[in-house]
Structure formats: structure tokens, C-alpha cells
Amino acid sequence: MQKTICITGATSGFGAACAERFAAEGWRLILTGRRADRLRALREALSTVPVHTVELDVRDFKAVETMVRDLPDDFSTIDVLVNNAGLALGLEGAHKTDIQDWDTMIDTNIKGLCYLTRCILPGMVERNQGHIINMGSIAGNYPYPGGNVYGATKAFVKQFSRNLLTDLNHTRVRVTNIEPGLAESEFSIVRFHGDKDKADAVYKGTEPLRPVDIAEIVHWVTSVPPHVNICTVEVMPVCQSCGPLAIHRDV
Structure with missing residues (x-):
């Protein structure tokens, strides 16, 4: 049976790579994003499988509710939700x-x-199957200067994922939190409000993770046997590691 995956923030980076990876496996795709032109291009590029695109701002609950309610019948049974839409802004x-x-x-x-x-989970619980995949970050585990609220939001994602698991313990619905480290996409361009020079400097001299790497991990966690739940995946490029605690000295 052809499965259905809903991917938010599908117009670039991890989301677009996930769409391509699951299309290669023949999945039915629900792709959301705020850029209609990119959604159209993605739908055309992935036309070998059924694709339903929705121009959506995930911050608008009524719009999210309407999208889920009005899904075409062929797309209404969502097997996997990838909560990928997210961003970092500023480094002050x-x-x-x-x-x-x-x-x-x-x-x-x-x-x-x-x-x-909240809008998609009830259907999964009713069917007693499904998978929520949340895109976290190592920023939710390790602090860094300027990471203040961004890191805090990703710490929320971690704990929310854990709490979802406890809420769903009586079901066969799975929950996974994926926590990438240094990854090159449009992430830093968005963080620096379009300043490409600043964004490029983040990755200078490194071999960072790529969106295809994360898409491969997303696909893997969905492909393990149904009685297996991959709770958390923390992933960094080999050029990255955890730093020592900072100490300021008055000398």
C-alpha cells in the first residue's frame, strides 16, 4: 500500500531533500511551505508520485486546521508527519x-x-499507527553564544517529543526527534537575514552535513520494524564536536 508523508517547510533544505527521498520510494507527498513558486516547481519535479502542495504558514493555527480538514481523500490518511519548518534568526x-x-x-x-x-495526531491515534518526526537541533543540547532563544526552542522540541512518547505509550504511534549539528542549507542565509557572505563564513573550511544526509536519516527511522521506535538521533559532521565550558577570567 502506498504510504503518505506530510513534510512542512518543504521548499528548501531538509524538507525538499526529504520530499525527493520519499518520492524515490514511491510515497504519496503532502508538501507545505510559504513560497508558492517553489512548491509548484517541487510538484513538477516529483510528478512521478502523487503530490499535494499547500501554501502554508505553520504559525497560523486556523490555516493548519483547514489544511488538514480539507485534504483530498487520497491524501487524508497521513502515515508520517515531518515537522521540519523552523528557523534561526540572528546571532546577537x-x-x-x-x-x-x-x-x-x-x-x-x-x-x-x-x-x-495537534491536527494530524488524532487520526494516527484512531488508526493506531503513524510516526511524528520532529526536526530538533544540537542547539537544544549544547549552548553557544547567540543561540539564546533558538536553542531554547529546540530544547522544547526535545522535551515535547519525549512527552509525546509518554502520551502515546498505549498506541503504536512512533515519535522521533532528529538533532542535526552543522548543516549547510539556506539555514544560515535566513539566520543572517540574507547576508550570504556571513552565511558562507559559517561553513568555511568544513565539510558540513547536507540536506540529503538528513533526508537519509529521516527515511531510515521510518523504515525500521514497526515495533521499533528511534527516539532521538543526534548527528554531527566529523569536523564538529562539543566544546569545553567557557570561563571568563578577570585578569
């Missing part, structure tokens, strides 16, 4: 940051993820 200290950046990260990374989960 907490005392300098733009409050609007904080609001946008909280509304997208936390509330948007919750909205999609």
Missing part, C-alpha cells in the same frame, strides 16, 4: 537581539510544530 546576545526575531522563532519552531502535531 540576548541583550541586543531583535524581539521580533524571538517572536518569529517561538511561533514557528514551537507553536507551528505543535499546531501540525
Whole structure:
């Protein structure tokens, strides 16, 4: 039977790579994003499988609710939800940051993820099968200067995923939190508000993770036997590791 996957933030990066990976396996795709032109291009590129695209801002609960309610019959049974839509904005200290950046990260990374989960999860519970995959980050595990609210949102994703598992213990619905480290996509361009030079500097001299690497992991966690749940995947490129605790000394 052909399965259906819903991927948010599908117009670039991890989301687009996941769409391509699951299309290669013949899955039916529900792809959401805010850029209609990219959604059209993606639908055309993946025309070998059924694709339903929705221009969607995950921060809008009513829009999310409407999207799920109005899915065509062929797409209404969602087997896997990939909560991929998210972003980082700015790298300033907490005392300098733009409050609007904080609001946008909280509304997208936390509330948007919750909205999609709340609207799609009841169907999975009713069918007693499904898989929620949340895109976290190592920023939710390890602090770094300027990571203030972004890291906090990803720590939320980690704990929300754990709590979902406890809520769903009586079902066969699976939950996975994927936590990438240094990964090159449009992430840093968005973080630096379109400054490509700043974005490129983040990856200079490194071999970072690529969107296809993350898509391969997303596919893997869905392909293990149904009685197996991969709870968390923390993944870094080999050029990255955890740093020592910082100590400021007055000398």
C-alpha cells in the first residue's frame, strides 16, 4: 500500500531533500511551505508520485486546521508527519537581539510544530499507527553564544517529543526527534537575514552535513520494524564536536 508523508517547510533544505527521498520510494507527498513558486516547481519535479502542495504558514493555527480538514481523500490518511519548518534568526546576545526575531522563532519552531502535531495526531491515534518526526537541533543540547532563544526552542522540541512518547505509550504511534549539528542549507542565509557572505563564513573550511544526509536519516527511522521506535538521533559532521565550558577570567 502506498504510504503518505506530510513534510512542512518543504521548499528548501531538509524538507525538499526529504520530499525527493520519499518520492524515490514511491510515497504519496503532502508538501507545505510559504513560497508558492517553489512548491509548484517541487510538484513538477516529483510528478512521478502523487503530490499535494499547500501554501502554508505553520504559525497560523486556523490555516493548519483547514489544511488538514480539507485534504483530498487520497491524501487524508497521513502515515508520517515531518515537522521540519523552523528557523534561526540572528546571532546577537540576548541583550541586543531583535524581539521580533524571538517572536518569529517561538511561533514557528514551537507553536507551528505543535499546531501540525495537534491536527494530524488524532487520526494516527484512531488508526493506531503513524510516526511524528520532529526536526530538533544540537542547539537544544549544547549552548553557544547567540543561540539564546533558538536553542531554547529546540530544547522544547526535545522535551515535547519525549512527552509525546509518554502520551502515546498505549498506541503504536512512533515519535522521533532528529538533532542535526552543522548543516549547510539556506539555514544560515535566513539566520543572517540574507547576508550570504556571513552565511558562507559559517561553513568555511568544513565539510558540513547536507540536506540529503538528513533526508537519509529521516527515511531510515521510518523504515525500521514497526515495533521499533528511534527516539532521538543526534548527528554531527566529523569536523564538529562539543566544546569545553567557557570561563571568563578577570585578569
